[in-house]
Amino acid sequence: MTTSPVRVRFAPSPTGFLHVGGARTALFNWLFARSRDGQFILRIEDTDRKRYHPQSLQDILDSLRWLGLDWDEGPEVGGPYGPYFQSQRLPLYQEWADWLVAQGKAYHCFCTAAEVEAMRQTQRDQQGAQGYDRRCRWLTPEERAARQAAGHSSVIRLAVPLQGAVTFHDAIRGDITFNNKELQDAVLLKSDGWPTYHLANVVDDHFMAITHILRGDEWLSSVPLHWHLYQAFGWQPPVWAHLPVILNPNGQGKMKKREIVQADGTIVPVYVHSYRQAGYLPDALFNFLCGIGWALDGETEIYDRETALAAFDIAKVQASPGAFPAEKLEWMNGVYIRQITHEALRHALLPHLSQAFGVPVETLAADERLRLLIPDLHERLKKLTDAPALIGFLFAGDIAIANPEDLIPRNTTREQARQALTAAAGMLAGLESWTPDSIEGALRALIADLNLKPGQVFGPMRVAITNQAVSPPLFSTIAAVGRETIVARLRQAAALLAA
RNA sequence: GCCCCCAUCGUCUAGUGGACUAGGAUGUCAGCCUUUCAAGCUGAAGACAGGGGUUCGAAGCCCCUUGGGGGCACCA
Numbered sequence: 001m002t003t004s005p006v007r008v009r010f011a012p013s014p015t016g017f018l019h020v021g022g023a024r025t026a027l028f029n030w031l032f033a034r035s036r037d038g039q040f041i042l043r044i045e046d047t048d049r050k051r052y053h054p055q056s057l058q059d060i061l062d063s064l065r066w067l068g069l070d071w072d073e074g075p076e077v078g079g080p081y082g083p084y085f086q087s088q089r090l091p092l093y094q095e096w097a098d099w100l101v102a103q104g105k106a107y108h109c110f111c112t113a114a115e116v117e118a119m120r121q122t123q124r125d126q127q128g129a130q131g132y133d134r135r136c137r138w139l140t141p142e143e144r145a146a147r148q149a150a151g152h153s154s155v156i157r158l159a160v161p162l163q164g165a166v167t168f169h170d171a172i173r174g175d176i177t178f179n180n181k182e183l184q185d186a187v188l189l190k191s192d193g194w195p196t197y198h199l200a201n202v203v204d205d206h207f208m209a210i211t212h213i214l215r216g217d218e219w220l221s222s223v224p225l226h227w228h229l230y231q232a233f234g235w236q237p238p239v240w241a242h243l244p245v246i247l248n249p250n251g252q253g254k255m256k257k258r259e260i261v262q263a264d265g266t267i268v269p270v271y272v273h274s275y276r277q278a279g280y281l282p283d284a285l286f287n288f289l290c291g292i293g294w295a296l297d298g299e300t301e302i303y304d305r306e307t308a309l310a311a312f313d314i315a316k317v318q319a320s321p322g323a324f325p326a327e328k329l330e331w332m333n334g335v336y337i338r339q340i341t342h343e344a345l346r347h348a349l350l351p352h353l354s355q356a357f358g359v360p361v362e363t364l365a366a367d368e369r370l371r372l373l374i375p376d377l378h379e380r381l382k383k384l385t386d387a388p389a390l391i392g393f394l395f396a397g398d399i400a401i402a403n404p405e406d407l408i409p410r411n412t413t414r415e416q417a418r419q420a421l422t423a424a425a426g427m428l429a430g431l432e433s434w435t436p437d438s439i440e441g442a443l444r445a446l447i448a449d450l451n452l453k454p455g456q457v458f459g460p461m462r463v464a465i466t467n468q469a470v471s472p473p474l475f476s477t478i479a480a481v482g483r484e485t486i487v488a489r490l491r492q493a494a495a496l497l498a499a
Numbered sequence: 500g501c502c503c504c505c506a507u508c509g510u511c512u513a514g515u516g517g518a519c520u521a522g523g524a525u526g527u528c529a530g531c532c533u534u535u536c537a538a539g540c541u542g543a544a545g546a547c548a549g550g551g552g553u554u555c556g557a558a559g560c561c562c563c564u565u566g567g568g569g570g571c572a573c574c575a
Contacts, residue, residue, distance in 0.1 A: 013575045051574065120572085182502050182571085191573060197575045219575095249510080251567080252567090295523090297523090298513030301523075325524095331525060459534070469536085470536045470537085
């Protein structure tokens with residue numbers, strides 16, 4: 001049906017960091033473009049000078065790249081339809097706004113922001129119609145000229161048709177109709193000469209030859225306005241597809257712009273960089289984001305980019321809003337962590353461990369104990385930042401067991417625990433072969449000698465060695481940590497119980 | 500208040516009139532494994548919002564109700 005090459009854009013506003021919702025929009029655009037052999041354009045909509053946030057641009061760029069969403073045209077890569085910052089295209093918007101005025105399709109409005117706000121307030125009080133009452137639309141040429149001569153500042157508003165309706169087609173939702181009487185004479189050009197979203201968006205999409213607009217559902221109600229703009233300009237509108245909004249994890253309301261504290265106290269981050277920092281893998285987040293509003297085949301949950309690309313179909317995107325399934329992301333990230341090699345995991349872990357323990361990355365990279373423990377760590381992580389809590393004992397110089405009772409498992413006496421620790425220390429001090437297997441063999445023999453159960457010996461040892469209730473498996477931990485430290489810690493703990 | 504969109508297990512979803520006693524995943528619970536925690540394996544509970552139509556036949560089409568969401572800026 002579409003003969004021209006597909007060109008889509010992701011058009012964030014640099015007013016904040018890249019949100020997972022925005023990332024999902026970018027992802028679907030990217031998927032659509034790449035699966036249709038088209039172009040993915042990144043355009044920065046920086047026309048809001050009040051909310052401009054200087055760090056957000058870099059964050060958006062970094063986050064998109066981290067997710068692997070590369071753009072064909074846009075910031076830092078250029079392209080034939082540039083510039084890709086709206087702040088650098090101001091004359092274009094002014095020119096076309098003036099053109100609309102000259103054509104009688106738009107008009108200067110001299111009302112101040114305060115006047116318009118007052119208007120709105122009155123209407124709200126009376127529960128009547130909403131918005132600007134169009135008083136400047138009916139000004140005579142003389143009145144207009146007089147105000148202009150008096151130096152009154154003005155905005156340019158679109159003169160939308162007062163009657164009739166507009167019906168447009170959405171690639172996900174089908175035909176949608178709005179009555180023109182519900183529409184506003186929206187501001188196109190602000191009094192400072194900068195364009196609003198509506199104008200800039202339509203002008204840019206046209207001159208950048210955008211063929212499809214995939215964006216959030218929250219834009220659906222501004223389509224009729226844009227449609228009339230295309231009409232006024234005499235331009236061919238693109239194909240619209242409105243993606244379902246992502247709701248808060250509890251399903252209530254559009255996903256918040258700042259981190260979400262759930263009822264149980266757990267925190268759900270909303271920025272892509274937060275997930276990056278928290279040790280999520282980009283492939284996992286990519287895969288996960290694909291699954292909000294779209295499904296590969298209804299069966300397969302774990303799939304790579306190529307697979308997604310081969311199957312992606314915009315018409316199969318869900319129309320209904322959906323909650324952000326945070327727990328599923330946890331699980332999925334664990335799956336992706338388990339898929340990488342031990343060595344890859346070790347490297348990925350270094351910065352996180354460095355930060356957690358204040359040890360230089362180079363030192364950690366050379367740490368043989370860490371290397372030995374990676375395989376046992378591997379299947380215990382949902383995210384990279386889970387690692388420090390599991391292996392803190394490697395970097396604690398001295399272990400201080402706060403409560404000696406922690407060394408005593410249930411169904412075990414204090415004396416039994418002390419005996420077990422002492423015996424294990426003595427045995428390990430003289431053990432010839434120092435491997436997980438030999439350690440295990442010797443310890444099991446010891447258990448039989450002492451006539452105790454595994455848990456009665458391993459439990460105290462775990463606490464004595466790691467000062468943690470949860471740790472990687474004992475035998476490899478012992479092997480990794482080294483004889484001297486192990487024996488010392490066991491004896492120290494035994495002494496604690498003797499006291 | 501007005502307009503628009505939407506409606507399948509708690510959650511993400513499969514389903515495009517008959518293969519639906521509604522499938523997968525996550526989460527939950529139970530069992531196995533087991534030195535803790537994970538991972539893994541096995542099993543269980545768990546949904547077509549309600550009511551009318553249309554049809555031989557409806558989760559899927561139409562209408563109404565209800566519920567949810569979005570929008571109504573010189574923000575995007």
